[in-house]
Amino acid sequence: MTTKPLNEEELAALRKFDTPTICNILELVAPARRGIGYTTRYLHCVFPSLPPIVGYARTATVRAKEPSNVKGEAYRNLRFSYFDYVGNGPGPRVSVIQDLDDGQPGYGSFWGEVNSNVHKALGCLGVVTNGSVRDLDMIAENFQLIAGVIAPSHAFIHLVNFDCEVNVHGMVVNSGDLIHADRHGAVVIPHEVARDIPKASEKLIAREAVIIEAAKKKGVTVEELKRAYIEADKIA
Helix, strand or coil: CCCCCCCHHHHHHHHCCCHHHHHHHHHHHCHHHCCCCECCCCCEECCCCCCCEEEEEEEEEEECCCCCCCCHHHHHHHHHHHHHHHCCCCCCEEEEEEECCCCCCCCCEEECHHHHHHHHHCCEEEEEEEEEECCHHHCCCCCEEEEEEECCCCCCCEEEEECCCEEECCEEECCCCEEEEECCEEEEECHHHHCCHHHHHHHHHHHHHHHHHHHHCCCCCHHHHHHHHHHHHCCC
Protein backbone atom coordinates (compact mmCIF):
# COMPACT_ATOMS: atom_id res chain seq x y z
CA MET A 1 0.00 0.00 0.00
CA THR A 2 1.44 3.35 -1.04
CA THR A 3 -0.92 5.58 0.98
CA LYS A 4 -1.50 5.79 4.71
CA PRO A 5 -4.05 3.24 5.97
CA LEU A 6 -7.32 4.56 7.31
CA ASN A 7 -7.47 5.04 11.07
CA GLU A 8 -10.25 3.66 13.26
CA GLU A 9 -12.30 6.85 13.07
CA GLU A 10 -12.15 6.80 9.26
CA LEU A 11 -13.05 3.12 9.13
CA ALA A 12 -15.95 3.69 11.52
CA ALA A 13 -17.26 6.42 9.21
CA LEU A 14 -17.41 3.87 6.36
CA ARG A 15 -19.16 1.28 8.55
CA LYS A 16 -22.07 3.69 8.95
CA PHE A 17 -23.11 3.00 5.34
CA ASP A 18 -24.46 -0.20 3.84
CA THR A 19 -22.68 -1.60 0.81
CA PRO A 20 -25.25 -0.39 -1.77
CA THR A 21 -24.83 3.15 -0.44
CA ILE A 22 -21.06 2.83 -0.75
CA CYS A 23 -21.57 1.77 -4.39
CA ASN A 24 -23.79 4.81 -4.96
CA ILE A 25 -21.26 7.18 -3.43
CA LEU A 26 -18.46 5.68 -5.51
CA GLU A 27 -20.42 6.76 -8.59
CA LEU A 28 -19.83 10.33 -7.40
CA VAL A 29 -16.21 10.14 -6.23
CA ALA A 30 -14.88 7.47 -8.62
CA PRO A 31 -17.24 7.39 -11.62
CA ALA A 32 -14.97 5.03 -13.58
CA ARG A 33 -15.76 2.36 -10.95
CA ARG A 34 -19.51 2.47 -11.55
CA GLY A 35 -19.62 -0.85 -13.41
CA ILE A 36 -16.76 -2.74 -11.76
CA GLY A 37 -15.31 -3.65 -8.41
CA TYR A 38 -18.28 -5.28 -6.69
CA THR A 39 -19.89 -8.71 -6.44
CA THR A 40 -22.48 -9.31 -9.13
CA ARG A 41 -24.07 -12.57 -7.97
CA TYR A 42 -25.88 -13.63 -4.82
CA LEU A 43 -23.81 -14.46 -1.75
CA HIS A 44 -25.19 -15.89 1.49
CA CYS A 45 -24.65 -13.54 4.42
CA VAL A 46 -24.74 -15.85 7.42
CA PHE A 47 -25.04 -13.09 10.02
CA PRO A 48 -27.08 -10.29 8.39
CA SER A 49 -27.61 -8.46 11.68
CA LEU A 50 -23.88 -7.74 12.04
CA PRO A 51 -22.71 -4.29 10.92
CA PRO A 52 -20.81 -3.97 7.64
CA ILE A 53 -17.23 -5.18 7.70
CA VAL A 54 -14.58 -2.79 6.43
CA GLY A 55 -10.96 -3.84 6.19
CA TYR A 56 -7.92 -4.61 4.09
CA ALA A 57 -8.01 -7.69 1.87
CA ARG A 58 -5.99 -10.79 2.51
CA THR A 59 -6.41 -12.89 -0.62
CA ALA A 60 -6.06 -16.60 -1.32
CA THR A 61 -7.26 -19.36 -3.63
CA VAL A 62 -8.47 -22.84 -2.64
CA ARG A 63 -9.65 -26.12 -4.16
CA ALA A 64 -11.58 -29.02 -2.62
CA LYS A 65 -12.66 -31.58 -5.24
CA GLU A 66 -9.25 -33.28 -5.40
CA PRO A 67 -6.46 -33.64 -2.84
CA SER A 68 -3.54 -31.22 -2.95
CA ASN A 69 -0.32 -32.24 -4.62
CA VAL A 70 1.50 -30.50 -1.76
CA LYS A 71 1.55 -32.75 1.27
CA GLY A 72 2.99 -33.24 4.73
CA GLU A 73 5.55 -30.78 5.95
CA ALA A 74 5.50 -28.87 2.66
CA TYR A 75 1.79 -28.16 3.06
CA ARG A 76 2.27 -27.24 6.72
CA ASN A 77 4.90 -24.72 5.67
CA LEU A 78 2.51 -23.32 3.05
CA ARG A 79 -0.20 -22.94 5.68
CA PHE A 80 2.15 -21.29 8.15
CA SER A 81 3.39 -18.87 5.49
CA TYR A 82 -0.24 -18.04 4.79
CA PHE A 83 -0.78 -17.35 8.50
CA ASP A 84 2.21 -14.99 8.47
CA TYR A 85 0.68 -13.19 5.51
CA VAL A 86 -2.83 -12.90 6.96
CA GLY A 87 -1.60 -11.75 10.36
CA ASN A 88 0.52 -8.85 9.08
CA GLY A 89 -0.19 -5.55 7.38
CA PRO A 90 -2.78 -2.83 7.94
CA GLY A 91 -5.83 -3.84 9.89
CA PRO A 92 -8.47 -4.74 10.40
CA ARG A 93 -8.41 -7.32 7.63
CA VAL A 94 -10.98 -9.16 5.53
CA SER A 95 -10.25 -12.57 4.04
CA VAL A 96 -11.19 -12.75 0.35
CA ILE A 97 -10.91 -16.27 -1.01
CA GLN A 98 -11.63 -17.56 -4.50
CA ASP A 99 -12.61 -21.22 -4.83
CA LEU A 100 -11.05 -22.46 -8.06
CA ASP A 101 -13.03 -25.70 -8.46
CA ASP A 102 -14.37 -25.39 -12.00
CA GLY A 103 -18.12 -25.78 -12.25
CA GLN A 104 -18.62 -26.51 -8.57
CA PRO A 105 -17.03 -23.95 -6.24
CA GLY A 106 -17.93 -24.75 -2.67
CA TYR A 107 -17.55 -28.51 -3.06
CA GLY A 108 -15.68 -28.46 0.23
CA SER A 109 -15.57 -25.75 2.88
CA PHE A 110 -12.48 -23.88 4.03
CA TRP A 111 -14.60 -22.07 6.60
CA GLY A 112 -16.04 -23.37 9.86
CA GLU A 113 -15.42 -23.29 13.58
CA VAL A 114 -11.63 -23.71 13.37
CA ASN A 115 -10.75 -21.32 10.55
CA SER A 116 -13.14 -18.62 11.73
CA ASN A 117 -11.44 -18.60 15.14
CA VAL A 118 -7.95 -18.78 13.61
CA HIS A 119 -8.62 -15.91 11.21
CA LYS A 120 -10.26 -13.81 13.89
CA ALA A 121 -7.12 -14.28 15.98
CA LEU A 122 -5.08 -13.15 12.96
CA GLY A 123 -7.04 -9.89 12.75
CA CYS A 124 -9.79 -10.69 10.23
CA LEU A 125 -13.35 -9.45 10.61
CA GLY A 126 -14.80 -12.04 8.25
CA VAL A 127 -14.59 -13.60 4.82
CA VAL A 128 -15.96 -12.96 1.35
CA THR A 129 -15.78 -16.08 -0.83
CA ASN A 130 -17.48 -17.79 -3.74
CA GLY A 131 -16.76 -21.03 -1.89
CA SER A 132 -18.62 -22.66 0.98
CA VAL A 133 -18.99 -22.23 4.73
CA ARG A 134 -20.22 -24.59 7.45
CA ASP A 135 -20.42 -25.02 11.27
CA LEU A 136 -22.76 -22.04 11.32
CA ASP A 137 -23.64 -22.43 15.01
CA MET A 138 -19.98 -22.57 16.05
CA ILE A 139 -18.43 -19.66 14.16
CA ALA A 140 -16.18 -17.24 16.07
CA GLU A 141 -18.19 -14.46 17.69
CA ASN A 142 -18.87 -11.47 15.44
CA PHE A 143 -17.00 -13.08 12.54
CA GLN A 144 -18.94 -12.51 9.31
CA LEU A 145 -19.35 -15.16 6.62
CA ILE A 146 -20.35 -13.97 3.14
CA ALA A 147 -20.21 -16.98 0.86
CA GLY A 148 -21.47 -18.53 -2.34
CA VAL A 149 -22.40 -21.88 -0.77
CA ILE A 150 -23.42 -23.40 2.55
CA ALA A 151 -22.34 -27.05 2.67
CA PRO A 152 -21.52 -29.71 5.31
CA SER A 153 -18.11 -31.12 4.32
CA HIS A 154 -14.60 -29.81 3.86
CA ALA A 155 -13.85 -32.58 1.32
CA PHE A 156 -10.23 -32.14 0.15
CA ILE A 157 -10.09 -28.41 0.82
CA HIS A 158 -6.62 -26.94 0.55
CA LEU A 159 -4.82 -23.69 -0.09
CA VAL A 160 -3.51 -23.23 -3.61
CA ASN A 161 -2.01 -19.75 -3.43
CA PHE A 162 -2.19 -16.53 -1.43
CA ASP A 163 -1.25 -12.86 -1.74
CA CYS A 164 -2.64 -13.00 -5.27
CA GLU A 165 -5.35 -11.46 -7.42
CA VAL A 166 -8.72 -13.15 -6.93
CA ASN A 167 -12.17 -12.86 -8.45
CA VAL A 168 -15.18 -13.46 -6.22
CA HIS A 169 -18.42 -13.32 -8.21
CA GLY A 170 -17.11 -10.57 -10.47
CA MET A 171 -15.28 -8.56 -7.81
CA VAL A 172 -11.58 -8.51 -8.62
CA VAL A 173 -9.48 -8.05 -5.48
CA ASN A 174 -5.78 -7.64 -4.87
CA SER A 175 -4.02 -7.97 -1.56
CA GLY A 176 -4.39 -4.81 0.50
CA ASP A 177 -7.51 -3.54 -1.28
CA LEU A 178 -10.03 -1.86 1.00
CA ILE A 179 -13.19 -4.01 1.22
CA HIS A 180 -16.69 -3.04 2.34
CA ALA A 181 -19.15 -5.92 2.74
CA ASP A 182 -22.55 -6.68 4.23
CA ARG A 183 -25.66 -8.75 3.48
CA HIS A 184 -25.88 -7.23 -0.01
CA GLY A 185 -22.41 -8.35 -1.10
CA ALA A 186 -19.05 -6.61 -1.26
CA VAL A 187 -17.24 -3.79 -3.02
CA VAL A 188 -13.65 -2.60 -3.34
CA ILE A 189 -13.23 1.01 -2.24
CA PRO A 190 -10.34 2.66 -4.10
CA HIS A 191 -8.09 3.83 -1.33
CA GLU A 192 -7.47 7.20 -2.95
CA VAL A 193 -11.16 8.16 -2.55
CA ALA A 194 -11.96 6.35 0.72
CA ARG A 195 -11.64 9.49 2.82
CA ASP A 196 -13.92 11.41 0.43
CA ILE A 197 -16.90 9.11 0.96
CA PRO A 198 -18.42 10.60 4.14
CA LYS A 199 -18.49 14.11 2.67
CA ALA A 200 -19.79 12.91 -0.70
CA SER A 201 -22.58 11.06 1.08
CA GLU A 202 -24.09 14.40 2.05
CA LYS A 203 -24.77 15.21 -1.61
CA LEU A 204 -26.17 11.76 -2.30
CA ILE A 205 -28.48 11.89 0.71
CA ALA A 206 -29.66 15.38 -0.17
CA ARG A 207 -30.45 14.39 -3.77
CA GLU A 208 -32.33 11.27 -2.73
CA ALA A 209 -34.25 13.14 -0.03
CA VAL A 210 -35.80 15.51 -2.57
CA ILE A 211 -37.11 12.61 -4.66
CA ILE A 212 -38.26 10.48 -1.73
CA GLU A 213 -40.07 13.39 -0.11
CA ALA A 214 -41.94 14.05 -3.35
CA ALA A 215 -42.74 10.37 -3.86
CA LYS A 216 -44.24 10.08 -0.37
CA LYS A 217 -46.43 13.13 -0.79
CA LYS A 218 -50.10 12.17 -0.80
CA GLY A 219 -51.58 12.56 -4.26
CA VAL A 220 -48.25 13.34 -5.91
CA THR A 221 -48.48 13.81 -9.66
CA VAL A 222 -46.16 12.62 -12.39
CA GLU A 223 -45.18 16.22 -13.10
CA GLU A 224 -44.25 16.77 -9.47
CA LEU A 225 -42.04 13.71 -9.55
CA LYS A 226 -40.35 14.97 -12.70
CA ARG A 227 -39.67 18.33 -11.03
CA ALA A 228 -38.21 16.54 -8.00
CA TYR A 229 -35.69 14.79 -10.23
CA ILE A 230 -34.77 18.09 -11.85
CA GLU A 231 -34.28 19.74 -8.44
CA ALA A 232 -32.21 16.79 -7.21
CA ASP A 233 -29.86 17.11 -10.17
CA LYS A 234 -29.19 20.73 -9.22
CA ILE A 235 -27.68 19.73 -5.87
CA ALA A 236 -23.91 19.89 -6.29
